[in-house]
Amino acid sequence: MNPKDSPAQPERREFITKACALTAGVVAVAVPAAAGLFVLLDPLGRKGGAGEPVRVASLEAIPEDGVPRKFSVLATRVDAWNRTPNVPVGAVYLRRAAGGAVQAFNVVCPHAGCFVDYVDDAKHYLCPCHNSTFEADGRIKDPKSPSPRGLDELETEVREGAVWVKFRNYRAGEKDKLPA
Ligand code: FES
Numbered sequence: 001m002n003p004k005d006s007p008a009q010p011e012r013r014e015f016i017t018k019a020c021a022l023t024a025g026v027v028a029v030a031v032p033a034a035a036g037l038f039v040l041l042d043p044l045g046r047k048g049g050a051g052e053p054v055r056v057a058s059l060e061a062i063p064e065d066g067v068p069r070k071f072s073v074l075a076t077r078v079d080a081w082n083r084t085p086n087v088p089v090g091a092v093y094l095r096r097a098a099g100g101a102v103q104a105f106n107v108v109c110p111h112a113g114c115f116v117d118y119v120d121d122a123k124h125y126l127c128p129c130h131n132s133t134f135e136a137d138g139r140i141k142d143p144k145s146p147s148p149r150g151l152d153e154l155e156t157e158v159r160e161g162a163v164w165v166k167f168r169n170y171r172a173g174e175k176d177k178l179p180a
Contacts, residue, residue: 051075051166051167052166053155053156053157053164053165053166054073054074054075054164054165054166054167055162055163055164056071056073056092056094056104056162056163056164056165057069057071057094057162057163058161058162058163059102059158059161059162059163060161062094062095062096062102062163063095063096064096065096066095066096066097066098066136067095067118067120067123067136068093068094068095068105068118068125068136069093069094069095070091070092070093070107070118071091071092071093071094072088072090072091073088073089073090073091073092073165073167074086074087074088074089075087075089075167077089089167090106090107090108090167090169091106091107091115092104092105092106092107092154092165092167093105093107093118093125093151094156094163094165095136095137097137102156102158102163103137103138103153103156104153104154104155104156104163104165105125105138105151105152105153105154106151106152106154106167106168106169106170108152108169108170108172109127109129109132109147109151109172110147110148110149110150110151110152110170110172110173110174110177111127111129111130111132111145111146111147111148111172111173112129112130112172112173113172114127114128114129114130115127115128116128116132116134116151118136123136124136124141125138125151127145127147130146131145131146132145132146132147133145134147134150134151135150138150138151138152138153148173148174148175149174149175149176149177152169152170152177154166154167154168168180
């Protein structure tokens with residue numbers, strides 16, 4: 001051992017101890033922060049996020065006469081640690097439009113976020129909160145409706161006899177359809 005090194009040993013040991021403690025501290029903070037960021041940015045981790053299309057209903061479950069029917073949307077929620085299948089993320093009305101295409105509407109009213117009902121007798125959607133009304137195809141019916149836009153239509157595809165929907169939520173109270 002070089003005698004000149006001896007006085008420096010305790011300082012070096014102290015430096016290494018502090019460096020290790022600092023590294024452990026950084027890891028302890030950075031890992032949960034990164035996990036939080038992942039959850040925040042993950043599409044289906046957020047309730048309103050659009051992910052891959054999810055199977056919502058069989059095609060034959062949708063009336064052929066254009067009357068909408070409400071379905072829950074279940075999706076796989078993924079966060080940093082878990083992957084949970086069949087988590088309810090919202091609901092949609094599905095209806096057959098002219099020509100057989102399937103339309104999907106988010107059940108959330110674009111005015112302030114209440115859930116709209118479909119009134120069979122009146123053949124329109126009604127929001128119970130402030131009485132906005134919407135045609136079966138999602139357009140605003142009564143011009144006095146406070147909703148700034150029609151119901152939010154979602155992308156659909158029909159595959160293997162089932163309807164798949166790209167579910168997402170949009171901001172309430174805006175004239176334009178802006179992702180939530
Ligand atoms: S929340 Fe639907 S009309 Fe106000």
